[in-house]
Amino acid sequence: xLISHIPAGYIVTKKYNNIKKEEISxxxxxxxxxxxxxxxxxYFYLIDKRKSLHHLYFPHVPLFxxxxxxxxxxxxxxxxxxxxxxIYYLFLLNWFVHxxxxxxxxxxxxxxxxxxxxxYLIKIPPAYSNxxxxxxxxxxxxxEIMIIIYALFLLFKERKTQ
Numbered sequence: 001x002l003i004s005h006i007p008a009g010y011i012v013t014k015k016y017n018n019i020k021k022e023e024i025s026x027x028x029x030x031x032x033x034x035x036x037x038x039x040x041x042x043y044f045y046l047i048d049k050r051k052s053l054h055h056l057y058f059p060h061v062p063l064f065x066x067x068x069x070x071x072x073x074x075x076x077x078x079x080x081x082x083x084x085x086x087i088y089y090l091f092l093l094n095w096f097v098h099x100x101x102x103x104x105x106x107x108x109x110x111x112x113x114x115x116x117x118x119x120y121l122i123k124i125p126p127a128y129s130n131x132x133x134x135x136x137x138x139x140x141x142x143x144e145i146m147i148i149i150y151a152l153f154l155l156f157k158e159r160k161t162q
Contacts, residue, residue, distance in 0.1 A: 001101040002135055004144040007151035008101055009034020009094050014154050016090050026090050033094035037102075053118075055102065061112045065095050101147075105140050 001008075013030025020026075037059035044054040058064045069092055075085055099108050107118030122140045135141060 001104060001106060001144055002132070002141075004147040005034050005038065005098055005101060006031055007148045008097055010151045011147070011154060012094055012097050013090060014158070016093065020086055026087060029087050030090055030094055033091045034098060036091075037095060037098045053107075055107055055118060056109055056112075056116060059095075060099065060102065060108060062099060062108065062110055063112055065092065065099065068092060068095070104143060105135065105138075 009030050010027070012034070013027050016030065017025055017027070038054075040054050040057040040059050043057065044050060044052075048054075054060065072085070072088065072092075075088055102108055103119060104121045105124050107120045107123075109116050110119050111117060122138075124134055124138045124140065126134050128134045128137065
């Protein structure tokens with residue numbers, strides 16, 4: 001996915017806020033958490049010089065998400081506030097959704113460290129010289145548009161009720 005991570009993060013966070021019934025919105029956290037795995041792009045471009053696919057870096061490897069989920073035990077043992085615990089759950093949830101979205105067309109290495117093979121739902125062929133053009137003009141881009149439309153629907157629905 002190219003452009004739907006933040007709208008998906010908005011959707012996830014709005015639904016999470018509704019479930020938790022928090023007076024304090026987690027929206028600012030959710031939007032940041034929705035793109036946090038892609039912060040590895042800084043390393044990809046600035047340090048690695050595009051030698052390795054960024055979906056093989058740890059933020060895009062499900063094993064690290066699972067390990068991070070185990071930190072909930074530490075948070076509970078430390079008896080941190082319920083707010084911190086909720087923010088951490090939101091972090092994990094947005095991370096998971098990011099990986100799910102990237103599985104559609106970007107590929108995720110679900111068997112790492114045993115195998116670095118990337119799993120895709122849809123493999124987009126390089127139909128154009130620019131990979132972004134190939135993604136945007138592929139029929140699967142409709143999925144991203146639908147996510148964006150649903151996020152806008154939720155946003156306008158909330159604004160209308162205020």
